[in-house]
Amino acid sequence: MTATRSTTSLAVAGIDEAATALRQRGMRVSTSRRVVLEALFASDRPVSAEEISSGLGGYPPVDLTSVYRNLETLEEVGLVRHLHLGHGPGLYVLTSVGDAGYLVCDSCGDVSHLPSAGIEQIRRAIRAASGYEPRFTHFPLTGLCPVCRAENEGDVP
Amino acid sequence: MTATRSTTSLAVAGIDEAATALRQRGMRVSTSRRVVLEALFASDRPVSAEEISSGLGGYPPVDLTSVYRNLETLEEVGLVRHLHLGHGPGLYVLTSVGDAGYLVCDSCGDVSHLPSAGIEQIRRAIRAASGYEPRFTHFPLTGLCPVCRAENEGDVP
DNA sequence: ATACTTGCAAATGATTTGCCAGTGT
DNA sequence: ACACTGGCAAATCATTTGCAAGTAT
Numbered sequence: 001m002t003a004t005r006s007t008t009s010l011a012v013a014g015i016d017e018a019a020t021a022l023r024q025r026g027m028r029v030s031t032s033r034r035v036v037l038e039a040l041f042a043s044d045r046p047v048s049a050e051e052i053s054s055g056l057g058g059y060p061p062v063d064l065t066s067v068y069r070n071l072e073t074l075e076e077v078g079l080v081r082h083l084h085l086g087h088g089p090g091l092y093v094l095t096s097v098g099d100a101g102y103l104v105c106d107s108c109g110d111v112s113h114l115p116s117a118g119i120e121q122i123r124r125a126i127r128a129a130s131g132y133e134p135r136f137t138h139f140p141l142t143g144l145c146p147v148c149r150a151e152n153e154g155d156v157p
Numbered sequence: 158m159t160a161t162r163s164t165t166s167l168a169v170a171g172i173d174e175a176a177t178a179l180r181q182r183g184m185r186v187s188t189s190r191r192v193v194l195e196a197l198f199a200s201d202r203p204v205s206a207e208e209i210s211s212g213l214g215g216y217p218p219v220d221l222t223s224v225y226r227n228l229e230t231l232e233e234v235g236l237v238r239h240l241h242l243g244h245g246p247g248l249y250v251l252t253s254v255g256d257a258g259y260l261v262c263d264s265c266g267d268v269s270h271l272p273s274a275g276i277e278q279i280r281r282a283i284r285a286a287s288g289y290e291p292r293f294t295h296f297p298l299t300g301l302c303p304v305c306r307a308e309n310e311g312d313v314p
Numbered sequence: 315a316t317a318c319t320t321g322c323a324a325a326t327g328a329t330t331t332g333c334c335a336g337t338g339t
Numbered sequence: 340a341c342a343c344t345g346g347c348a349a350a351t352c353a354t355t356t357g358c359a360a361g362t363a364t
Contacts, residue, residue: 180364183364185362185363185364186363187362187363188362188363205353206353206354207353221353221354222354222355222356225353225354225355226355229355245352245353246352246353246354247353247354
């Protein structure tokens with residue numbers, strides 16, 4: 001009833017395939033929209049609307065409002081997804097990057113990828129505990145990273 | 158380096174114990190601060206600053222700024238913690254409620270408690286995969302709830 | 315009496331909306 | 340041509356900051 005975020009994804013290999021997907025739905029491939037896509041394809045990490053707007057990676061700047069509107073559109077189509085790693089602005093990625101997820105340390109703020117090796121175990125444990133089919137794409141897992149864990153021996157063990 | 162949130166907690170049984178903890182640190186137990194604490198003690202769910210400010214549970218209204226400032230102070234002391242369940246305002250709870258965590262469905266928005274029965278398994282899997290000591294207190298686990306999982310059979314299985 | 319707190323106004327950061335001109339198809 | 344888009348200004352939502360007046364201790 002109150003869907004918080006997109007539940008569909010459309011993985012695509014490059015701009016051309018993305019453009020085709022858009023046109024198939026009667027959407028246009030405008031300059032701004034293309035720049036947003038190119039910036040996302042060029043980045044190896046989640047990026048904010050502001051970063052894209054201000055010319056991330058040498059692409060021409062695009063009005064911030066248009067960036068937001070395009071990201072929203074692309075998210076509806078399933079090409080893009082957004083996530084939150086902490087208190088900053090939302091971050092956007094292509095759905096084609098997969099859904100491995102992130103880890104953020106509550107103490108030092110360190111951000112890392114959730115190692116794919118152990119993900120299936122985590123999934124299984126969550127499924128068993130709750131019946132949910134987990135996704136790690138919208139919020140990171142958080143806690144104390146190994147380093148801070150060693151340091152914070154007194155705190156909330 | 159970039160601590161995102163408090164890593165300490167101070168569980169307390171009631172207002173009086175909380176008041177003592179505050180005074181021990183040279184902090185005052187003003188009317189506003191007491192109302193914020195009372196509202197938190199009276200609520201059985203995480204609440205927003207706005208809710209507290211506008212007189213949740215029949216307590217006298219407190220200026221929103223003061224609520225934010227008090228919540229921040231109480232969080233520093235370790236009496237309070239905040240979390241995000243989705244895109245709305247931050248939600249606050251007493252740390253004395255424990256750290257079981259929440260589950261939110263990406264599709265229908267349903268919010269539930271992470272059943273304590275399976276938590277240790279989940280913790281173990283995350284620890285094994287990443288070395289992190291997980292906390293489920295700041296962001297919920299998300300995914301498809303059992304009901305939506307059955308419905309969305311085509312989507313991103 | 316002193317320093318911690320409050321309340322109000324104003325600022326900030328992130329995102330959204332209205333509106334009309336611009337442009338893919 | 341027509342409908343989808345873009346850009347700019349202004350609005351909105353959540354939260355923070357400045358500052359003078361108020362009050363726990």
